[in-house]
Every structure is written in C-alpha cells, then in structure tokens.
Amino acid sequence: MQTHEIRERFTNHFVETGHTEVPSASLILDDPTLLFVNAGMVPFKPYFLGQQTPPFENGLATSIQKCVRTLDIEEVGITTRHNTFFQMAGNFSFGQYFKEGAITHAWTLLTGPVEEGGLGLDPERLWVTVYTDDDEAAEIWEHKIGVPVERIQRMGMEDNFWSMGVPGPCGPCSEIYYDRGPEYGQEGGPIADDNRYMEIWNLVFMESIRGAGDKKGGFEILGELPNKNIDTGLGVERVACILQGVDNVYETDLLRPVIDVAQELTGTQYDAGSPADDVRFRVIADHSRTSMMIILDGVTPSNEGRGYILRRLLRRIIRSARLLGATGEVMEPLINTIMDTMTPSFPEIADNRDRILRVALAEERAFSKTLESGTHRFDEAAETLKASGVTTLSGEQAFELHDTYGFPIDLTMEMAQEAGLEVDMDAFNAAMEEQRNRAKADNKAKKMGNRDDSLYREWVDAHPTEFVGYDQLTHDANVIGLVKDGEKVTEVNQGDEVEVILDVTPMYAEAGGQMADRGRLVMGETVLNVGDVQRIGKKLWVHKATVQNGGLDLGSTVTAEVDGAWRHGARQAHTATHLIHAALRQVLGPTAVQAGSLNKPGYLRFDFNYTDQLSDAQLEEIATITNQAVDADFAVNTIETSLEEAKAMGAMALFGENYGDRVRVVEIGGPFSIELCGGTHVEHSSQIGPVAVLGESSVGSGARRIEAYSGLESFRYFSKEAALASGLASELKTPSEQLPERIAQLTERLRAAEKEIENLHRQQLLAGTGDLAAKAETVGAHKLVAVHLPDGINTGDLRTMVSDVRGKLTGEDAVVVLASADNGKAAFAVAATPAAVESGVKAGELVKTFGTYVDGKGGGKPDLAQGSGANPAGIDAGLAAIRDALA
Incomplete structure (x- = not known):
C-alpha cells in the first residue's frame, strides 16, 4: 500500500466518523518555543490550553501534519525508525470522547479490512502499552477491545507520559506496537525489544498542564486542562514500512x-x-x-x-x-x-x-x-604539523575547521588519515559539547513558554471585533474590555498605558507586513492615543493606548479615529509592495517569491527568495515596470471568496500563512497583480505616487531584499537626488547627463594616483632595507636583524620590509624582526630564512613571544608571521626577548 493511500484511508476513516479535516499547517508557526512544528498537535495548542474555543463541528478534528524534529541530527540513519521529517496523522477530541473513544477509533482503523477502508493489520501482532497507573486504559484494552492481558504492558513517565518538552498541555498515553517477527529481535513485547516491536500510534489522553523542566518527569504538573482532550499521532512512515513489507522507513516508496x-x-x-x-x-x-x-x-x-x-x-x-x-x-x-x-x-x-x-x-x-577554503586551511595545518614532527591534529584545530569553515569532522578525519595524521577527537568532542551547551542555554533562554491568551478568551469567544476599516476611518464603538498590567480592570485614568478592546473598530491591526494604524479613542474630554493594534486569535482587536486626558470606564462608548495621514501613507506603501512583487516576477520569473515584507507610511521593504544578486539593469527594469503600473492608473479591486476559488484565479499566497475558508483577494490591473491579502490599499494605483527603488541586498543565502519609498517620501528622495546631481554638475562644470562619465574619469585618475603613491611609498620603505640587512648581528647559531623602527609604520608595511630584508640574507641562517609604534599600538613582523626554519626557528612562535611584551598576539607560518599589541612601550623588551630565545 503506497504512502499516499495510507494517508487517504486515515483521513477518510475519521471524516466519516464526524471529524473535521484540517489541512496541515506550515512547518513554521508563530510559536516562540519552536523552530519547526514538531508534533501533530502543535497547531491545536490554543484549543488544548483553553485559550480559544475549537471551531470544529462536534469538537472533533483530524489532520496529517508535516513535522520536523532536529534535536539529534547526528543520530539520523544510525537507527532505522527515525526521520527528521515525518507525517503525523492524528485525530483530536476537544472535550468530547476520551480514552475509550480514542482506543476504539485506532483499533478499528488499524485492524479493519482493506476492502472496507481499513489498514488490514493482523490484530494478533499488535501490542499496547499504558502509563504505569492507568488502570482505566488497561481495562478498556482488555475488556472492550479484547487485547490479551499478556500483550498489555505498563511503562513509566519516560515512555508513556507525553508533553512537548516545554510548558503546556500534557497527559498519560497509550502506545500501539506492531510485532515484526522473531527475525527482528527477542520476544517479550515493547519492554523487551522496541526494534522488533515497532511503535506505530500514540494515543495521548491530554488532561494536565505541565511547568518548566529539562527532562521528562523533571517538571511540575500545574493543574488540569479545562476539558479532557484527545491527541493521537500515527506515524505514517512507520505504517508504510509495515504495509510495504520493508525492513525500515528508509526503504519505503x-x-x-x-x-x-x-x-x-x-x-x-x-x-x-x-x-x-x-x-x-x-x-x-x-x-x-x-x-x-x-x-x-x-x-x-x-x-x-x-x-x-x-x-x-x-x-x-x-x-x-x-x-x-x-x-x-x-x-x-x-x-x-x-x-x-x-x-x-x-x-x-x-x-x-x-x-x-x-x-x-x-x-x-x-x-x-x-570545502575549498577548508581544504586549504587543513593543508596549511598539516604541513606545519609535519614540519614540526607532530602527528596529531589538535581538537582545537579540528573544531576551528568545523565551526569557522563549516568543514565536517568526518571529512577532516578522512583527510588526516590520508596525510598520515590522527585527530584529537577527545578535545574536538569537548569543544563540540561546550558549543552544544551554549546553544542549549541560549535555546532555553528563548523558550518563554506559551503566551497566556486565556485572559482574552471570553472576548474571543463571545465578542469578536468587527473590523470596518476598509472603507471607514471613524466609527463609534463600545468598550467591551480593559486590560492594564496584564489584568482586567473596569476603569483607567490619565497617564495609564492600557489595552482597549472594542466591539467594532476602523483601526487596522498589524498583519501581512503592514504596520498597525495609529489613531485616537475619544469620548468628550477623554482622549486615548493609540500607538499599536494587535490581533489575538484572528478575531479580537487589542488597541494599545495611553490615556492622554480624562478617564475611561468599561462599557463606555467612544469614537475610534484612524490617523488619516498615517493610513494614507501605509496604503500607498502596501499597494506599492504588490506592484514591486508583480514587477519582480516579470523580470526574474516565478521563482522570485515573497518571503516577507514591511509596509509603513512612505517606506516599504520586500524580501523574496532568489539566489543571485540583481544587476543594475534588472533593478532599473523593476522600478520602471512598477512606476508604469502607477502611471497606468490601474483599479485596485478586492474580492472575498473561497480559498479554492482564489487559487483558481491565480492568487498568490504567503508561505507559513494559514488561511481560513474565506479569503480576501487584492487584484490590481486585472492579471498584473493578484494576491491573497488582508491589508488596506489605495483605490487606484496612481494614488501611490512615484515609487523610488533604493536598491537591493542580501538578507541570507537564497534571500534578497528590495527597499523603496512611496508617495511624498519618494518625491523627497528624488528631490534630494536632483539637488545632489545639480550640485555635482556645478562643481565639476559638467552637464548632469555627463556626470557618470566625468566621475568615472576622476575615479580612474584617483586610482592611478593612489597606485603611484603606493609604489613610491614601497620604494621608500625598501630603500632602507639594505642598511637593515647590514645590521645583522650574530646571536647563537643565527644571524639576527632586530630593529625598533620609527613610529607610523603599519603591520602590512612591516611584513613587506621583513620579507625584503630576509631576501637579502638568503643562504644564511637568519631571522628578521622589525617593530614600530603605529596609532598608539605596537606593530611587528618576523621573517626567517629557509636555513633558519631548517634549524628549528618558527616565526609564528617568535611572534607569540614578542606579543606577550606588548599586550598583543599574532601568528603565521614558520617562515613569516606578524602581529599587533596594545602596548608599544614594550617593543624593546620584546626584541630583547627574541634575542634571548635565539641565543
């Protein structure tokens, strides 16, 4: 049975028994505790926590959720049952059926005949586990379902108590296992061998809320959930493994x-x-x-x-x-x-x-x-080790290759073996463990638990806010809620920072990249300045405001007024964003897809998935197409329709956004631009005014960003650019249209002058190196040139000079050390001739010695190294220390 058929049978089974089919949510949700959705119940968390009322008929739902778990990436493939991506098929009951219902549904689907829509598993090969003291579940399995008592095993919290690993819903669970036969391991059920007995379905009896804790069982049960709920998860890949008769999940279709x-x-x-x-x-x-x-x-x-x-x-x-x-x-x-x-x-x-x-x-x-840069760095390290007779690459060097160069340790070990070297894996693993601990501490700090939206639940359920702001900027409204310092209050006074909940509002709440409206709430002499508007549960508008004057009581009637200038600028920017998106797709093709945006009065930024830097010609074409659309005075139409009809119209949707059954489509100029969007827009494209595309940049591998001004901000930008061009034209006595050519000529002349100055500087430096070579003194078995040069010579120049002096001493066992105070710091460089290196001199080690006297550090190869320090007063002592080291 193919995997997609298993999915279809699962969904059909639960839809036919009264469950609402819920499409998989994106792997990326707005949850501060998760990088990716890691369990089938994640999209349903607000319902389990009682923060929102489930919108499903009969309080029942089913889904096949995309999931990713990446905590132990290094373990992938070592066991043959686990994947980083998997499909979790689940059925959910919110206060309806509980243990008996969940168990019955699972057993019916698993053992039902294939010709009747079941999966056809042999009931004699199914084992179950229950939580240690869950007598109720054990009783159901034995007496209601008929599983022999010897195939019912009890396990502790580590195995049969479920939570997401962070504060939130939890409860005991019952797991269903399939016996794959003696060729896969010993008898005795899941307790004896969880390879032979493969877990395929976990039935979670969600009834409690857990607190913080690092390990399973290392947390406190804070209380009961408002209702007893059911959350189950069937591993689609594992069932496919069984039904396709293959050894493991990697061999399925x-x-x-x-x-x-x-x-x-x-x-x-x-x-x-x-x-x-x-x-x-x-x-x-x-x-x-x-x-x-x-x-x-x-x-x-x-x-x-x-x-x-x-x-x-x-x-x-x-x-x-x-x-x-x-x-x-x-x-x-x-x-x-x-x-x-x-x-x-x-x-x-x-x-x-x-x-x-x-x-x-x-x-x-x-x-x-x-890989190329990492290989080069490895070759350098290997060459240095061999020259010094060392046969082990240090853990620190291996970790640097891994952490700085992204070089995999397996590849490092392979190359080390080819070079006749070993890798200090103990030290490498210690460095990796230290990095993991830092990452875990950082991750723990970010896991702030679930925002407690239960405070707003009565409003979400009973009084969803009516938004009238698409065509009105002012509207009377009743104050149905006041929140101050995280608590419900019945009145607020001058100076208070409050959250005001209205039954109707013209103010746009931040969403879809568009910043929230600014505005006022007015009642006689009372004035509240609204600086932000947020939505909770996509149903409730929360106005964050400061009481500027007077006071406000719960139940009052206020006039909500949108700042008209703010809204106008935001509408211009948002519609301009749609035009730029359409222009991008015309220029770059359909692979340039929106990855995020920000719109506020006069300014927009638009992120899109694209791997290559845009050329000046492409950027100019995008700006031209955008402004042509403005000039065309396209009508901007909004249509409310079903999601399926919107897709059929060709409307684009955002990644990671979960849409309801009814959606809003914004259409500009017929086929020019058509997107799903809940934002506010101008009525005609010409109302945007000019759009000034400022440029584009990278915001990560495979992601680019365009920034632009719209409306008056665009006009101001163009005015500044015109004034700048006029000033340059006047200063250079060149017509404006010839400025690029004139500036290019001046730039080329400047580069030529700088190169000439650099050559003269180099000649001046090298002119004195002959005298420096003549100052070589004998120290032990070596010739040494160690000179404290006049101030103002930087490290780069010193490196040039020591190399030149070394060249004049070729054939001798000689070391050159030069230092100078430059801008309040010590600059120094060391060079060694081949004979000196052969005799055991290491320039890199001498630089480190020097560095200790000038509060600095440095490094390099055995024949050439450099460094800098914060204490130029120690230069002479550093030179003396090198003399002593060579002696």
Missing part, C-alpha cells in the same frame, strides 16, 4: 528512490556490508526530504535559526555523498527525486519545483567553495 539515485551518483552500493556507508545513504535520503519540505515552506539557508538547520541538513547531504564517492554536484537529481515521491501527498510541490531546486543548488555551490 518515499525514500528508497533517493537511495537508488545516490547509488548511481556515488558508485557505492547500499546494504552491501558497510554499516557506515548505509548510514550515509540514509542521511542523504532523510535530509533530502526534510530540506525540500523546509524550503517548500519558505526557509532559505542562513547562519541562524531555521536557516542554519536547513544549511546544516543540505551540507550533510553533500558531505555524505562525497564520503560515498561522489565527485560532482549531487543536489539536483536527489531533490528532483524526492519531489517526485512527495508530490502525490503534497501537490503544492509541483508549483514550487523551480524555486526549491534553485535554493538547494545555490547552497551546494556555496558549500563547494567552503
């Missing part, structure tokens, strides 16, 4: 094709007797799928957060392929293959293939350059 392609690319065979190679194949398969799904949801590689995880996954693919024997690029065939296998379950992949591939290939090419 989703991942095995990737392994087959990897065999062709590397010339190495999977399952040919090498456990290490098999792990690498599984890493390639797992990470290809996870990377593709993360890119699909809008993430691009970077050095932090989600982007760092993606970069790490992609680079582990490349590293594994290299270690298996690949010599060229591998990403294109691997990603194409995983997109083919996953599209039946996720049709949206088809519309994003080019973009996904572009991001993956760009990272592969970037990593190739990293």
